Amino acid sequence: MTSGASVERYRAEFPNDVASVRAIRDQVVVVARECIAEEATVQDIRLAVSEAATNSVVHGRAPEGALLVVRIETFDAEMCVIIADQGHGMLPRHDSPGLGLGLPIMSTVASRMEVVSPGVDGNTEVHMYFPLTTN
Amino acid sequence: MTQSGEPVGDQFVVRRVDSGREVLLELTGELDVAGIPRLSEAAGRLPAHGHVTIDLSQLSFMDSSGIRMLMSLDLRSRAEHWTLTLHAPQPQVLNVLKLCGFEDRFEITP
Numbered sequence: 001m002t003s004g005a006s007v008e009r010y011r012a013e014f015p016n017d018v019a020s021v022r023a024i025r026d027q028v029v030v031v032a033r034e035c036i037a038e039e040a041t042v043q044d045i046r047l048a049v050s051e052a053a054t055n056s057v058v059h060g061r062a063p064e065g066a067l068l069v070v071r072i073e074t075f076d077a078e079m080c081v082i083i084a085d086q087g088h089g090m091l092p093r094h095d096s097p098g099l100g101l102g103l104p105i106m107s108t109v110a111s112r113m114e115v116v117s118p119g120v121d122g123n124t125e126v127h128m129y130f131p132l133t134t135n
Numbered sequence: 136m137t138q139s140g141e142p143v144g145d146q147f148v149v150r151r152v153d154s155g156r157e158v159l160l161e162l163t164g165e166l167d168v169a170g171i172p173r174l175s176e177a178a179g180r181l182p183a184h185g186h187v188t189i190d191l192s193q194l195s196f197m198d199s200s201g202i203r204m205l206m207s208l209d210l211r212s213r214a215e216h217w218t219l220t221l222h223a224p225q226p227q228v229l230n231v232l233k234l235c236g237f238e239d240r241f242e243i244t245p
Binding site: 018019021022025043046047050051054057058101102105108109 | 165167168169196198199200202203227230231234235
């Protein structure tokens with residue numbers, strides 16, 4: 001469990017399309033490097049964020065023009081990356097560009113992971129927690 | 136504030152070199168869901184009884200979208216009677232293969 005007050009480190013919205021996966025990954029890594037000394041953890045975050053953003057774009061069932069909202073919060077000893085989509089929950093797709101590997105990868109590299117539906121504003125949110133090691 | 140979808144770093148690029156029944160696919164940059172159509176197109180028709188090398192030495196990042204593509208090529212190689220080698224994966228790419236339990240499925244050369 002997290003303890004202490006959270007600090008919002010980053011918040012931005014991205015178009016819900018495949019091009020945003022890379023942009024989200026890049027932006028989150030910039031913030032992660034400001035807060036986390038362990039490069040291995042930064043790389044875990046990079047991979048997990050890529051999987052979460054891909055899931056939102058591919059499985060999120062978002063309406064036309066929907067956005068992905070990315071937030072990063074830090075607590076005493078953890079960083080939480082939140083990817084929220086304006087879809088209606090995740091459903092499997094027969095033509096998925098994954099092998100159902102996204103969620104297992106995210107849960108393996110993160111300290112823990114939560115899917116919140118509905119979250120803020122009715123969005124589907126993926127919360128991924130990572131150990132915070134200051135520079 | 137809505138951010139653009141423009142990436143900060145290198146774009147994903149695939150280059151195909153054909154030499155008889157030898158095909159080299161050189162992947163550069165970062166491979167995610169956005170790059171899959173380009174890789175699928177480059178790997179469209181591959182020679183029966185030939186050999187395909189995927190050079191991963193310049194690929195700095197790959198997620199499970201890339202894993203699925205590699206698995207698809209592996210299945211095709213068996214059905215279409217050609218062989219497949221992955222060459223020089225960087226640590227991040229090798230790590231994803233291991234995370235998914237697929238590192239032993241491929242012939243990997245240093």
